[in-house]
Amino acid sequence: xxxxxxxxxxxxxxxxxxxxxxxxxxxxxxxxxxxxxxxxxxxxxxxxxxxxxxxxxxxxxxxxxxxxxxxxxxxxxxxxxxxxxxxxxxxxxxxxxxxxxxxxxxxxxxxxxxxxxxxxxxxxxxxxxxxxxxxxxxxxxxxxxxxxxxxxxxxxxxxxxxxxxxxxxxxxxxxxxxxxxxxxxxxxxxxxxxxxxxxxxxxxxxxxxxxxxxxxxxxxxxxxxxxxxxxxxxxxxxxxxxxxxxxxxxxxxxxxxxxxxxxxxxxxxxxxx
Amino acid sequence: xxxxxxxxxxxxxxxxxxxxxxxxxxxxxxxxxxxxxxxxxxxxxxxxxxxxxxxxxxxxxxxxxxxxxxxxxxxxxxxxxxxxxxxxxxxxxxxxxxxxxxxxxxxxxxxxxxxxxxxxxxxxxxxxxxxxxxxxxxxxxxxxxxxxxxxxxxxxxxxxxxxxxxxxxxxxxxxxxxxxxxxxxxxxxxxxxxxxxxxxxxxxxxxxxxxxxxxxxxxxxxxxxxxxxxxxxxxxxxxxxxxxxxxxxxxxxxxxx
Numbered sequence: 001x002x003x004x005x006x007x008x009x010x011x012x013x014x015x016x017x018x019x020x021x022x023x024x025x026x027x028x029x030x031x032x033x034x035x036x037x038x039x040x041x042x043x044x045x046x047x048x049x050x051x052x053x054x055x056x057x058x059x060x061x062x063x064x065x066x067x068x069x070x071x072x073x074x075x076x077x078x079x080x081x082x083x084x085x086x087x088x089x090x091x092x093x094x095x096x097x098x099x100x101x102x103x104x105x106x107x108x109x110x111x112x113x114x115x116x117x118x119x120x121x122x123x124x125x126x127x128x129x130x131x132x133x134x135x136x137x138x139x140x141x142x143x144x145x146x147x148x149x150x151x152x153x154x155x156x157x158x159x160x161x162x163x164x165x166x167x168x169x170x171x172x173x174x175x176x177x178x179x180x181x182x183x184x185x186x187x188x189x190x191x192x193x194x195x196x197x198x199x200x201x202x203x204x205x206x207x208x209x210x211x212x213x214x215x216x217x218x219x220x221x222x223x224x225x226x227x228x229x230x231x232x233x234x235x236x237x238x239x240x241x242x243x244x245x246x247x248x249x250x251x252x253x254x255x256x257x258x259x260x261x262x263x264x265x266x267x268x269x270x271x272x273x
Numbered sequence: 274x275x276x277x278x279x280x281x282x283x284x285x286x287x288x289x290x291x292x293x294x295x296x297x298x299x300x301x302x303x304x305x306x307x308x309x310x311x312x313x314x315x316x317x318x319x320x321x322x323x324x325x326x327x328x329x330x331x332x333x334x335x336x337x338x339x340x341x342x343x344x345x346x347x348x349x350x351x352x353x354x355x356x357x358x359x360x361x362x363x364x365x366x367x368x369x370x371x372x373x374x375x376x377x378x379x380x381x382x383x384x385x386x387x388x389x390x391x392x393x394x395x396x397x398x399x400x401x402x403x404x405x406x407x408x409x410x411x412x413x414x415x416x417x418x419x420x421x422x423x424x425x426x427x428x429x430x431x432x433x434x435x436x437x438x439x440x441x442x443x444x445x446x447x448x449x450x451x452x453x454x455x456x457x458x459x460x461x462x463x464x465x466x467x468x469x470x471x472x473x474x475x476x477x478x479x480x481x482x483x484x485x486x487x488x489x490x491x492x493x494x495x496x497x498x499x500x501x502x503x504x505x506x507x508x509x510x511x512x513x514x515x516x517x518x519x520x521x522x523x524x525x526x527x528x529x530x
Binding site: 016019020023024031034035102103107266267270271 | 299365367379383385407
């Protein structure tokens, strides 16, 4: 081996970016699946348990559920699985820089990768959890209220894009700020719990009148439109285009603010780490 | 490319520096009492002077030619590591700029990219990959890296179960095999047993002979004199002297010993 400075095959910046992003995403999934005995089960256990709880409370205890929400378990999971993606990502965003401080201090990697890789790895876990939904849809075929997939399911691609934009935008805002205000990490957990109930997950948007105050408040939540798209894959009357447009506009505004804040604060974040 | 060809091409580009620092400056907070307010997050913080901030480095200008080995000298807390981090692009200066042509192999906190729960093998691919190596490149050098670190029996051991010496060895083996034209070294040679230290020295000699540029931070006078031709002497955030390494070391000794 002679130590000669061979001209290394130069790769473009975007190639390097994608390569690093993929390596870190793979690392996340590897760590998750090699360090726990149950591995994959963990990523579906949370939504599964939540579904069981809400099914018990709303269907068995209160005997709720209208014609537009049957079968309730499928109704619940169509929103709960995307919520798990959102919830898990935002929780992790709070630790995005702190957890990898050593690596950030020693390796020059485009800084937005830390946001993207959480969005991506949680997104992949979300996709991997979809078979659970399929299983429940199949099971309902043997009941009196079978779930039927609708053509609107194709709009879910749009919902995935919107949700990703929203997560990235919020991540760009949250990740740098938490470096300076560590207690924000706890505040985020509280806000997420509140947001869970302020989002049509255990209930449907069609439950409210068009002009009711609650409906107007819910419409302001950027997740409302996103969830309405996911829901409409199985349930008619859930797709709410005005809410979707509000979601899209808000997601883009949040992304814009995020990019701005992220750029402004990067210098200080690197000093603080 | 042959050694001779390499040297002639280095000579041809000798007029073009690979590292150019122009009026570099960075400031840090002296204490943590001053909390940042939310308002600060929305404004460009470098534009404002605060009483509790001090300049860790200021008005630093220098350029490094390809193939040069530059030693950075100074007492603790005089900004040596910060300067290295600015060159490595893991910190952003508040003033001025630093331009680096070509890739950098940073031997700074070298174990930083390694993940406790992954095996040595997975870690090698991860770290080398993050530094820009493709999978094929890593595979072709994998055996070399492992034999250099001398931990062939622990390939599938989780990183956290390695001894601290082994951790540094594998990390050094990976980063020093990056084949980047610029090498940044921050005090990493202080660790490891003597045998491995000798190996590291030999490796650095080999890299320098191959025309690499090196930026070297150390408190060891012997190391500085051994590897470097030129020295930068930092004191109180200023670049006090930029000259031949012997002169720089002598000046440092005259000031502080």
